Amino acid sequence: MKITTVHGDITEQHVDAVVNAANSSLLGGGGVDGAIHRRGGKAILDECRALRASKYGRGLPTGQAVATTAGELPAQWVIHTVGPGYGADDRVELLASCYRESxxxxxxxGAATVAFPAVSAGSYGWPAEEAARVAVETVWAADTKVAEARFVLFDETVLRAFQDAVRKAGPTDAAITADLAALPDAHWRRLFARMDGLTNADREVKWGGGNEVKPGVTQLPYPVYSDAIQEIRGMLPIAVFDWPKWIQDNPVFPEGSGLDERPVADAVRLATTYLRGERFSDGAIQQAIENGALRAIVARLRKWSEQEKLG
Incomplete structure (x- = not known):
C-alpha cells in the first residue's frame, strides 16, 4: 500500500472513498463532518438517516465504520467512522479500530484509493503526534486491498505530525516486497551479473580530495568508487523509513549477519541504511564492501528473486 500525506481539503479529493470523522448520530456536525455533509449535499444525509432508522438506531458506535454515497463530492463513497475522545478507556485501540474498520x-x-482525515485530532482533543502515530501504524499494518491511503490534513501542524509519523513508521515488509516485485526481471539479472563480475580492482576504493583549493581552504577527502560499484549502488532498492533508528534496533546491522534468514525487506532496509548513510558520512559504501554487507544484501535479493518471488 502507498501512504501519502496532503495539505488540503478532504472534500476536494478525487478518490474512491473519503473517510468522515463523524459523530455517532451520523447527522452531521462540525469540522470535517460538517464540511463533508455541506459539500456532499442532501444525498449523504438521506442515507445516514436511513441507517439511523434501521441498523444504527442508537447511533454508530465508536471505532466502527459504515458507508454511504458521496453525493456531490468528487468521490464515490463516504465511509463514516466515530473516533474516541482523548482520555477515554481503550482510546488507542478505539482510534486504531476507526482506521481498520474504514x-x-x-x-x-472495492475502493482502491481512500482519503483519511486526522480522526479525533480536532475537537476530540487528541495530540497531533499521538493521533498521527496511531493512524499511520494502523494503516501500515492493515490487511487490505486498498492501494493508496491518503491522509489529507488542513492544519499545517497536524500535517507535519503525520509526515513525521510516516517517515518513522516506514513501509511494511509486504509493501517493500511488492515494490521489489514491480521491478523487471532484467533489473535483477543485471544486478546479479554485475555483482558476480566484480574484481578486486572494482572493490578497491580510492580517496580524492585533500588538496588546497584556495589559500587556507583544503578540499575534504571523499571516496571514489569504481564504475561497477557505482552501477550496483544505483540498482539497489531503497525504502523511506527512519533508518538511523533501525540501525540501533536491528541485529543484522552492520555486516548483514543472519540476513539470509530474514524477510527480503530487511535487505532493502540494510541497503537503504548504507546508501543514505553515504550522504551523511563519506565512505559508508566502502564499509559495506569491506564488512560483507553489500555481498549479504545482494545474496538475499538473489534468493528472493530465484526462490521466493513467485510465491
Missing part, C-alpha cells in the same frame, strides 16, 4: 469497509466497496 479499510475493511473500503475493501467491501
Amino acid at each position: 479499510l475493511r469497509v473500503a475493501d467491501e466497496l
